[in-house]
Amino acid sequence: MISYITRRLFLMIPTLIGITFLVFLIVAMSPGGIGAALKGSAGAVESDAGANARAVQEAYLEDRYGLDDPVIVQYGRWLARIFPVQFGTRDQRDPTGEVIRYPKDLKVPVLAGEWYGSEADLELPDRMPDYIFDHTWDEIHAAGEEEQEAMRESRNLAYRAAANEYAGARAAYITARTNIEQTLVEYANAEGLKKAVTKDNKPRPGVLRRTGINTQNEFYEKVQSDGAEAIRALQEARIARERVGAIYRAKPYPEVGLALGPVAIVPPDFGRSFTRGQPVFKLIGEALPRTLLLNLIAIPIIYFIAIPSGMLAATRQGTWIDVGSGALFVALWSIPIVWAGVLALGYLAHKDYLGAFPVSQLHAPEANSFTFLPSVDANGNWSRGYALDTLWHVCLPVACLVYGGFAVLSKQTRAAMLDNFNADYVRTAKAKGVAGRDIVYKHVFRNSLLPLITMFASLFPALLSGSVVIERIFTVQGMGHLIIEAINLRDRELLLANVLMISTVNLIALLIADILYALADPRITYD
């Protein structure tokens, strides 16, 4: 059994990589591709500063989030960041808790050194010697608290200044690079080379290279001057990068994780959502409890009502209980959630009708000032408290989540029980004189558990994913909302983290179901 579980756990790693990669690929292939929302917002603003303004802005965003790399590289980078083992230069963590990485590499503009500039212009600047701080880390640790603060701050300032300078130089280079790219597009259009321009209005260096440069083209001069400018900006940015790199190598901040020889064990970094600017981990951490709260209340209710009524229906097969519960559950199951939600709002929450329930969200606006449990204050005023307030707010969403779930589960239970009622061992037990109650609970029910366990496995991930419709109607910022948003906006980090989380839970649920099979049915073994 142990070896089976270990094997399954190890198999999860390639499966997870496969799932995340597939989902990522599908989203990347969809119209707009990764970061569609960013590009859209770049186009939506009013821009007056020349025709290149939008292109420059897009280039900035692409550079910042690495969207100009091929999809596979983007995925690889993500994988490396969430992998708990890190090789090479270790990340550092600044006093605000932000992970600082070695400055990103700079891409050479297309056709540089071929159509404009020379190879010599593109030579990399010499590697700078590592920066030397006034104090070593040992000295800092040895110093008193106030001195320590000052020493750390001097390191921080040195790095901040260099990093800001590099960001400026890099931005200037991105502008220059976009300009030369746009000039090449103009050149290609003037040449009539439709194939040399991509759908995103970028030049295709391969096509241009094959045709060779035409010095008679009206944009030839502009290519030369813009190209020279781009190379100059590139070299400047490279020098700034060397400078910040030298400081980085001297370790301005403590390193992240635990060193083990050449590798380091680091906590996985899920990155920041690029549409919200916040760490993905934090966003999920906020949304997940809301979804869990709803589901953890809803699912036990479904089980506690559906399974006993299924058992009842099976033991009283054909009576009005069986028919009635079946008809009722199927009727409930067929009510669309949107409709039910709207009706619940209109009749149960609107003050012109019942008005007994809150309309939106999971807490009253002033809930943070409540005590947790219901209480009576000194003046004898009763306060319902945070816990009760929450329960009151979840009533309607939970009701909407619950009512459709009875039918499937109770019918499943009923069918499984009926199968077993007709089995030989039940007749034997009856003949032996075992009490009817014992037959139902000890024999039939236990043998009917297998299909319920299968249901359980599929239910576990549903616990996390949340219902988009209910979240929208009742304004709950849960997981459903987060995932839909990630997909619509093609938010790479948010999407991958969500997919990873849900697929991990899914795989674990399947594993647990398999283990439970073995426990429920002694005939099943995995050895």
Add this chain to the structure above:
Amino acid sequence: MQNRFGLKDFVLMALVIIVGTISLLSMMQADRHWKEMFITKDDLQTIKTQTGDIRRDMSNTAVELNEQLAKQAARLEQQQTLIADLSARIQSGSISIVGGGEGGSTGLPVQDELEVLADWTRSGVEVVELPQVAFKSDPTQFEDFQRGGEFTEIFEAQLPKITPYLYSDVYGRRITDIVLQSLADFDPVNLGEWRGKLADAYQYDPNGLWVRAHINPRARFSDGKQVTAEDVRWTYDDFLFNPEIEAERFRSVYNVISGVKVIDKLTVEFHFDEPMFKNLESAFLMPIVPKHFYSRFTPSQLNSATGLLMGSGPYRVENLNPNNQWAPPNDVILVRNENFWMDDQPPIERLRFRAISDNLARLTSFENGEGDMMRGTYEQFEDKANDPSFLEENDAHQWTNMRSGYSFIAWNCGDRNGRLTPFADKRVRRAMTHLLDRNRMRRDFFKGLGRVCTGPFSPATPQSNPNIKPWEQDIDLARDLLKQAGWIDRDGDQKLENERGDEFTFEFTYSTGSSTAGLTAKYLRDMCAEVGITCSERKVDWSIYQQLLDNRDFDAITMAWSASVPEGDPNQLWHSSSIRNQGDNFAQWNNPEADRLIEAGRRELDFDKRMAIWHEFHALIHEEQPYTFMINPPWIRFVKNRVGNFHPYPKGLYKDEMYIKSAM
């Protein structure tokens, strides 16, 4: 004997569960207390540092005062010896006093501690005084006026952040607009005139290359610190254009400004590359943030901040503790700024903004009394505006203002994938407009709200030409125009063909998300069929739209533009240079006369002359119909009638002057 699960066991188990739950709940309660304590501790720490700052400031001031006193004493001593000396000399008769008053200026140097120059102006340029933004309608004149109360507005979507220049949606803008102030703003009724906010006077280069603004010496941020020229410079250089801050969205709006220079403590000068009418607007409308507050944070802290918002406006964010800042999905709460420096103080004590995403839930919540204002849909307006039971407690308003924008059908006037579309001919475009009864569309699709649109400028603004009347539906005229353009039914199949015998067919592209666009498509198809044109529908997802527009891959497409300032710059949408490089002139309308007018208008700094040019441009675009302009959708607001002094202005709403009526 087997162990049965009896009643006793059940009671026991229930007891265990109850005890467990209670202990769990009390643990959570304790946890909450801990959190609260940490937040309080944090707040205490901030207060401590602040008092520390104040104490330091005070002791510094005390030291300075002492120094100055010592200097003064020294000076006095000097003067006394001088006087003694003088009187001795006078008495000895060595000098005689000729005139009076010379004794006052003893020749001691004037100390230049104040950075405020006596004269902040550039010589030779007219100084324009900016009258302060004031209430249009004084709330105190009403009988039921009171100060205080809470006003709740319900938003349609959850806003992710309210940090200035980093927010990403219209709700973020609405909140930062209340908390931050810019140098000046448009008058809410007469959209052509400037009213002073932080600035009280300015000079504008007659050549349009710089503007120098003087900051009102009374202006204070909500923490009581003075607003200085350095704050303006810092906002521009080190916040908005700091490459490490993710404010790209806003940079393109302000990049007509080439630099900001501090002249003295309260004077700041903006420089521009080119003389354009937009320049003044960019400089004046840029919200100013306090340097002393924001410079405490690293760029990455600001980028991920959700609720770091501080400014000099009439309201401030209730909680500015960076470790406990506002975050979604909590309500945004703004409270009245106790240090607000302007004359007209807003009466309402607290503003609350909550988000409810579902239309019905929003209306229910509003009707239940959980909100004072919300935006209604067309259907809701039609339903509620005449419902007496609704109007007992609420009012329904709809009006066209400068942000109204317009919906339109764009005709591809250029080539699509190398082939000219039929709409390259302006007569065809005119014919298409004459086919549509836009009043009927307004009645049926927009529930009779809004108005039929004639051009790209909002009718609430002076930029729009009031003399232009929308083209009426006239199918015979449309047939005529099509005939002139060479589209005639040549083979008697009730379909139009050109000389080469190609049938007139085109594709109408619209987005899946919009319900009115679907109705427009059906209507357009029917009207086209009437004159013998085949119109096919193409329904695409919104994410594909930008791609289609960029590659001009459509015949006709429907969309809507919205506006944010009273005077739009037509360059982005209509100049022929915006056709190249996937610019926003996706209709590929190339008209030399329009180019000339746009260039002249952008460079014309005189307001009246410029409006004349825009009116001419408006007339030209009306004649040419690169778009069929459809509807200026109105703003729809439901407001509780306990809110007093609510006025729909051409600029939008003016929350500062509203008040909550006292119960009488």
